[in-house]
Amino acid sequence: MYIIRVITYTWLFWFCLSACETKREEEPFIIPDAGTLEKIERRGVLNVCTYYNTTDYYVYKGIPKGFHYDLVKDLADFLDVKLHIEVNSNVEDCLRELNEGKYDLVAMSLSVTDDRKEQISFTNPLFYTSNVLVQNKKQDSLIRDIQDLRGKEIFVQEGTTYKSFLRELSDSLQLNLKITEVEYLTYEDILLQVEKGELPLTVIDKNIAQIAAQYMTHIDYSLELSGAEPVAWAVAGKAKYLLHEVNQWLGAMKKREKFPVLYNRYYKSSYVTSLHNSKYYKLKNGIISSFDPIIKKEAAKIGWDWRLLAAIIFQESGFDPEATSNYGAVGLMQVMPETALQLGFEDYIEPEDNIKVGSYYLQYLEKMFTKYDLDTLNRIKFTLAAYNAGAGHVFDAMRLAESYGKNPNIWNNNVDYFIRYKSRPEIYRDTLSRNGYCDGKQTFNFVNNIIENYTHYRNTIPR
Numbered sequence: 001m002y003i004i005r006v007i008t009y010t011w012l013f014w015f016c017l018s019a020c021e022t023k024r025e026e027e028p029f030i031i032p033d034a035g036t037l038e039k040i041e042r043r044g045v046l047n048v049c050t051y052y053n054t055t056d057y058y059v060y061k062g063i064p065k066g067f068h069y070d071l072v073k074d075l076a077d078f079l080d081v082k083l084h085i086e087v088n089s090n091v092e093d094c095l096r097e098l099n100e101g102k103y104d105l106v107a108m109s110l111s112v113t114d115d116r117k118e119q120i121s122f123t124n125p126l127f128y129t130s131n132v133l134v135q136n137k138k139q140d141s142l143i144r145d146i147q148d149l150r151g152k153e154i155f156v157q158e159g160t161t162y163k164s165f166l167r168e169l170s171d172s173l174q175l176n177l178k179i180t181e182v183e184y185l186t187y188e189d190i191l192l193q194v195e196k197g198e199l200p201l202t203v204i205d206k207n208i209a210q211i212a213a214q215y216m217t218h219i220d221y222s223l224e225l226s227g228a229e230p231v232a233w234a235v236a237g238k239a240k241y242l243l244h245e246v247n248q249w250l251g252a253m254k255k256r257e258k259f260p261v262l263y264n265r266y267y268k269s270s271y272v273t274s275l276h277n278s279k280y281y282k283l284k285n286g287i288i289s290s291f292d293p294i295i296k297k298e299a300a301k302i303g304w305d306w307r308l309l310a311a312i313i314f315q316e317s318g319f320d321p322e323a324t325s326n327y328g329a330v331g332l333m334q335v336m337p338e339t340a341l342q343l344g345f346e347d348y349i350e351p352e353d354n355i356k357v358g359s360y361y362l363q364y365l366e367k368m369f370t371k372y373d374l375d376t377l378n379r380i381k382f383t384l385a386a387y388n389a390g391a392g393h394v395f396d397a398m399r400l401a402e403s404y405g406k407n408p409n410i411w412n413n414n415v416d417y418f419i420r421y422k423s424r425p426e427i428y429r430d431t432l433s434r435n436g437y438c439d440g441k442q443t444f445n446f447v448n449n450i451i452e453n454y455t456h457y458r459n460t461i462p463r
Contacts, residue, residue, distance in 0.1 A: 036239040040104055045084050046076045049094040049103040052087045052460055053188050055208060055266050056108050062288055062314040064456045067266035068233075071126075071253070072107040078249045082452070087459045089186055090159030095120055099236050105246070106234045109205060111161040120237050124247045125230035127263065129205045131165060133223040136197050142220055143201075146173065153178040154201045157187045162203045169225060188212070195219050205231070207267045286462045289319045291332065294352050298359040302366075307457035308380070309359065311450045312387070316358075321351045333358025365391055372398075373409050381411040381447050385419060389443040392435035393422060399432040411447070420444040 040046055050057045050068050057066035069085065076083035086103070088094045094106045098120060109129075112122050133154075135143060143149060146169075156162035158181040170177035182190055187208065193199040195216040204212075209221035235243050253259050288310045289295070295313065299306035316334040317323035329336050331354030340348040340357045343364065347353040365386045369379050386394045397418035398408040406414040421427050422440035 036104060036236060037241040037245060040079065040081055040242070043081075045082045046072070046079060047084050047086070047102070047104045048072050049086050049088050049098065049106045049108075051089060051108045051186070053186055055211065057085060057087070059288075059456050059460045062310070062319060062453065062457075064453075067262055068107045068109070070262050071259075072105070074253060074258070075105075075246065075249050079245065082448070084455065085459060089157070089184075091161070092159045094159075095234060098234060101236070104235065104239075104242065108233070109208075109231045110234055111165075112230045112232050113161055113164070115164070116161075116234070120234045121239060121243050122230075122232040122234055123243065124250055125232050126250070127207070127231055128228040129207045129231055130224050130228050131162070131203055131226040132206045132209050132221040133225055134191060134194055134202045134204055134209055134219050134221050135200065135223075136194055137218050137220045138197065139200075143223060146175075146223070146225065149177060150175045151177075152201060153180060154203060155180050155182050155190060155193075155199045156203055157181070157185065157190060158183050160187075165226070166203060191216060191219060211267050288457060288461060289313070291319065291321075291351055291355065294355050298355050302359050302363040304359075304362070305454075305458075305463065307461055307463065308450075308454045309355075309362075311453040311457055312358075312362075312384070313355070314453055315446060315450050321354070330354070331358075335361070362387060378409060378411050381451065382415070384447045384450055385411075385416075385443050388446040389419070389438050389440070390435070393419065393438040393440070393443070396433045396435050396438075397422065397440075400427065400430060403432055416444055416447070 050066075050072070052058055053066075055067050057064065057069040059065070064085070072085075073083055088097075091106075091108070091110070094103065094108075095116065097103055098106050106120075109126075110116075110122070112125070116122070133143060133149070143152075152175075154166055154177060156166070156179065163179050163181055166177055166179045169175065170179070185193075187202075187204055190199060190202050191204065191209075191212050194202055195218050197218075203225065204221070206221065206224065209219070213219055213221060233246065235246065288307070291313070292306070292310070295309050296306040299309040313319060313332045317332045319332065321332050323332070323334065324330050325334055327336070331349060332351055333354050335348045335354055335357050337348065339361060340346075343357065343360060345353070345357045345360070348357045362383060366379060366383045368386070368391050369382045372379075372382075374382060382394055385397075394415070397415045400418040401415045402408040404418075406417070408415060418427060419438070419440040420443075422433065422438040427433060428437045
């Protein structure tokens with residue numbers, strides 16, 4: 001797929017060059033960087049930076065959601081790669097690290113400015129919105145005219161374009177504004193402080209203010225400070241091939257019914273209001289499920305990150321203590337009765353007992369891999385696979401990997417291949433496959449899904 005793209009883009013480049021020779025001196029051609037797209041396809045992962053909030057990306061009851069998250073997940077599927085999300089509330093840091101290669105894409109509501117265009121490449125607009133002044137309705141006199149802002153102090157989120165926008169507005173209209181950037185707070189935190197009267201004024205995108213006003217009943221956003229402006233994503237300055245792919249996907253996405261459905265869900269409906277009334281949304285609460293205290297206690301016993309154990313439970317049962325499988329597994333961690341009894345546990349049904357048995361079994365399996373030269377992450381992945389399929393099938397896959405010239409101590413693109421295809425006769429009938437057939441695709445997905453959800457939990461939940 002990549003070679004075809006390069007040939008196509010190369011042909012387009014020479015066609016455009018020959019057709020525009022008279023403009024060559026006026027508009028020098030910037031050589032595009034094919035490496036970004038090639039690296040994404042080679043590694044099989046799209047690295048994305050975004051915000052944590054109710055419109056961009058958040059985790060609710062163990063499930064990642066958000067307007068930009070749902071869109072970028074669709075993009076990753078379009079590129080046929082996995083999605084890796086990292087959270088950063090400072091936009092300027094995100095854009096700098098984008099050009100440094102840490103991220104392939106910044107997927108958040110970015111204002112398109114001339115200054116930024118000199119350093120990064122914006123995608124086609126996702127939508128358009130204006131900047132509005134947000135103030136508390138309860139104050140003595142509401143500001144209804146831009147001129148009435150003269151000499152006022154306005155608080156904005158650090159690392160956003162609101163500071164430069166307000167500075168230009170102040171200079172052009174001689175408003176003598178005092179613009180204060182607030183560190184370590186999201187725009188939602190700042191809006192909440194305006195709602196409570198703790199901060200006087202802020203500036204935000206109109207569509208965000210509209211949705212915030214549904215659960216912050218004391219904020220006013222009636223004064224527009226700008227016209228409708230484009231909101232877009234960003235790629236590195238030279239990543240022209242990746243930019244083309246994203247724009248191609250975005251053009252098709254905006255023609256689908258899914259796009260307006262997502263926009264309306266996160267920017268226009270009461271859906272977001274219900275989130276803010278839930279204890280499972282707020283980042284600072286650090287809550288994944290109602291079983292967190294038990295999970296933390298049992299995770300500490302085996303020396304695991306409790307968020308990883310929570311990711312396993314979500315994958316196994318969706319935090320449903322009544323969950324059962326067709327094979328007889330029960331409870332939050334889908335414990336098999338036979339396994340519990342073999343490990344010496346008679347009680348394994350109730351949530352606390354179930355998590356205790358499941359955690360003990362994870363530790364039991366992990367010890368089987370301590371004699372191998374595995375780093376921490378690989379040992380976790382081998383243990384997860386063994387929890388799902390049984391240790392015997394994992395050892396089979398390790399032997400098979402080594403016999404085929406792969407590294408038996410690395411999961412990704414090595415041992416995981418032989419687990420994934422252990423349902424094929426040529427694999428499970430191999431003499432090194434001592435435990436026979438295995439529905440390996442299910443195990444392959446089990447490991448990947450847990451690691452992906454664990455990443456989401458680490459992004460959003462304090463340890």
